[in-house]
Amino acid sequence: MKWDFDWSNNPQAISFVQNTIFLCKPKNVHLCEGTKEEYASLCQLLVNQNKAIALKRPNSYLFFSDPEDVARVEGCTYICSKEERDAGPTNHWVQPKLMKKKLKDLFSGCMQGRTMYVLPYCMGPYGSDKAKVGIEITDSPYVVLSMAIMTRMGKRALQEFRGGFFVPGIHSVGVPLKKGEADVLWPCNPKNRLIVHFPEERSIWSFGSGYGGNALLGKKCFALRIASVLARDEGWLAEHMLILGITNPQGKKKYIAAAFPSSCGKTNLATMTSTLPGWKVELIGDDIAWMKFAKDGRFYAINPEYGMFGVMPGISMRDNPNIMHTISKNTLFTNVALTKDRDVWWEGLTEKPPLHLTSWLGERWIQGSKTPAAHLNARFTTPIRQCPNLDPAFENLDGVPISAILFGGRRSSTVPLVYQSFNWKHGVFLGASVSSERTAAAEGALGKLRHDPFSMLPFCGYNMGDYFAHWLKMGTKTSADKLPKIFYVNWFQKDTNGKFLWPGFGENIRVLQWIFERCDGEGSFEKTPIGFLPKTLNMQGLSANNLSKLLHVDIPLWKKEVQEMEEFFAVFEGDLPQGLVDELRELKKRICGS
Ligand code: OXD
Ligand code: MN
Numbered sequence: 001m002k003w004d005f006d007w008s009n010n011p012q013a014i015s016f017v018q019n020t021i022f023l024c025k026p027k028n029v030h031l032c033e034g035t036k037e038e039y040a041s042l043c044q045l046l047v048n049q050n051k052a053i054a055l056k057r058p059n060s061y062l063f064f065s066d067p068e069d070v071a072r073v074e075g076c077t078y079i080c081s082k083e084e085r086d087a088g089p090t091n092h093w094v095q096p097k098l099m100k101k102k103l104k105d106l107f108s109g110c111m112q113g114r115t116m117y118v119l120p121y122c123m124g125p126y127g128s129d130k131a132k133v134g135i136e137i138t139d140s141p142y143v144v145l146s147m148a149i150m151t152r153m154g155k156r157a158l159q160e161f162r163g164g165f166f167v168p169g170i171h172s173v174g175v176p177l178k179k180g181e182a183d184v185l186w187p188c189n190p191k192n193r194l195i196v197h198f199p200e201e202r203s204i205w206s207f208g209s210g211y212g213g214n215a216l217l218g219k220k221c222f223a224l225r226i227a228s229v230l231a232r233d234e235g236w237l238a239e240h241m242l243i244l245g246i247t248n249p250q251g252k253k254k255y256i257a258a259a260f261p262s263s264c265g266k267t268n269l270a271t272m273t274s275t276l277p278g279w280k281v282e283l284i285g286d287d288i289a290w291m292k293f294a295k296d297g298r299f300y301a302i303n304p305e306y307g308m309f310g311v312m313p314g315i316s317m318r319d320n321p322n323i324m325h326t327i328s329k330n331t332l333f334t335n336v337a338l339t340k341d342r343d344v345w346w347e348g349l350t351e352k353p354p355l356h357l358t359s360w361l362g363e364r365w366i367q368g369s370k371t372p373a374a375h376l377n378a379r380f381t382t383p384i385r386q387c388p389n390l391d392p393a394f395e396n397l398d399g400v401p402i403s404a405i406l407f408g409g410r411r412s413s414t415v416p417l418v419y420q421s422f423n424w425k426h427g428v429f430l431g432a433s434v435s436s437e438r439t440a441a442a443e444g445a446l447g448k449l450r451h452d453p454f455s456m457l458p459f460c461g462y463n464m465g466d467y468f469a470h471w472l473k474m475g476t477k478t479s480a481d482k483l484p485k486i487f488y489v490n491w492f493q494k495d496t497n498g499k500f501l502w503p504g505f506g507e508n509i510r511v512l513q514w515i516f517e518r519c520d521g522e523g524s525f526e527k528t529p530i531g532f533l534p535k536t537l538n539m540q541g542l543s544a545n546n547l548s549k550l551l552h553v554d555i556p557l558w559k560k561e562v563q564e565m566e567e568f569f570a571v572f573e574g575d576l577p578q579g580l581v582d583e584l585r586e587l588k589k590r591i592c593g594s
Contacts, residue, residue, distance in 0.1 A: 026116035034154015088463030113177025169217035249278025262441030409436025427486025465575025529590035
């Protein structure tokens with residue numbers, strides 16, 4: 001092992017690496033520098049081993065995962081706080097000592113025959129006091145490549161290890177290799193998967209999966225689960241939110257953050273091309289926002305990530321030109337189909353699939369086949385800097401000021417296209433009451449409704465009752481006029497034939513226009529039992545036929561909704577803050593009259 005850069009100012013980092021070598025017993029150790037040459041040589045290594053397919057797009061590669069390793073595994077994800085109560089009723093918990101013992105057994109010798117990669121990385125712009133650093137140790141070169149795109153990874157990140165604090169993360173695919181034993185194409189160990197967080201230690205251990213959110217530890221594990229705990233303790237917010245800038249035809253600009261559950265259109269919204277002349281949307285982030293109060297009393301947000309790990313099926317030149325441009329080079333594709341001329345294909349890219357395709361399962365795909373050629377949770381991993389609508393403030397050290405926060409989910413009925421909360425407290429209630437039809441981003445039955453408060457259910461590193469209280473408290477830290485306005489949106493209402501009522505994509509700008517105006521106290525609105533609804537939207541150039549359905553509050557359906565909410569909130573028992581108990585009671589009164 002060659003220590004060719006100076007770690008001497010961080011003895012904890014050195015002992016973390018040394019202890020992990022001792023535990024995992026790798027064949028080699030590679031300290032990642034984050035150079036282009038290093039990236040290229042890892043790609044070459046994977047191509048030589050048939051684990052990656054070089055595509056005709058410049059510097060782009062395709063990976064097929066093991067069919068049992070295709071999504072986040074929430075059932076195997078743990079928050080091992082000292083007290084069970086601190087993990088709360090929505091997280092899996094095991095006593096930390098017991099879990100450590102189990103992990104040490106699993107990790108013992110788990111990297112035999114493999115190279116251990118040490119990745120220093122920075123979440124957030126270099127030099128920003130909102131940024132935080134981590135070290136991921138992994139035995140997966142695919143993870144190294146992905147982290148090199150998704151984070152600011154390498155030698156430069158070490159300069160940010162100020163004050164000694166870093167989040168240690170150990171990841172292994174969990175498949176040691178005996179001497180001379182051949183590797184499989186996508187090593188993983190589904191029977192022993194564990195994604196574990198120790199919130200008091202601020203540490204992460206992940207075993208048995210090589211896939212996305214389970215293995216790229218900077219993303220969900222650090223930037224959400226561990227960071228939400230840091231945010232609770234330090235008085236800020238770490239959220240599963242996109243951040244975008246909107247400019248109106250007069251050149252006035254505002255930034256908004258929006259939380260939608262996984263695979264519900266955050267990347268699409270943040271990269272959208274407005275269909276309304278003169279309106280422009282620019283991207284700061286598509287998945288995670290870290291927000292802090294600044295001296296002016298407003299919330300400022302950064303995107304801690306440096307890349308996008310987006311869902312591939314459904315993306316097309318017609319609906320998502322900015323994404324299509326972004327992924328034209330330097331991109332990793334996972335579980336999409338391969339064309340005869342070494343390009344990639346997924347359902348939705350073109351109306352008709354090309355003649356010769358290899359499916360994500362590595363098999364010849366027959367036209368008209370009932371099973372999709374690309375997995376429903378197939379992904380692209382791409383540098384965010386390549387996105388044509390990247391906001392000029394993307395690397396602002398202080399972040400951008402947030403004027404509005406949106407919550408939303410995938411709901412085929414009940415929830416109108418858009419409404420505004422009465423105030424911050426009611427807005428926190430809207431965030432807490434998000435529910436959405438399940439997608440393929442995590443294991444589980446598709447389409448089933450599940451509550452996903454703040455779209456953080458799988459990502460909150462502590463008791464969600466306390467998390468709601470933290471949000472309520474943030475609203476008392478500044479004056480009401482400085483707080484972002486809070487809205488709820490639902491792009492996904494369907495008619496009785498199952499057809500979407502709202503066209504979505506670039507047309508969502510019409511909803512953003514109303515939100516923009518409401519932030520300035522403008523825009524038509526009426527008070528309803530659930531919040532302020534628009535009287536109308538700017539429908540210039542689009543049929544308004546469905547608008548009244550889209551903006552309808554259906555009281556019988558809302559009666560059921562309230563009942564659903566009561567059942568869900570009961571899960572928190574005494575941990576539900578009084579502010580939300582009050583909001584639920586008031587909503588019930590407005591809907592049911594009692
Ligand atoms: C993601 C997710 O990958 O939320 O962003 O699952
Ligand atoms: Mn996400």
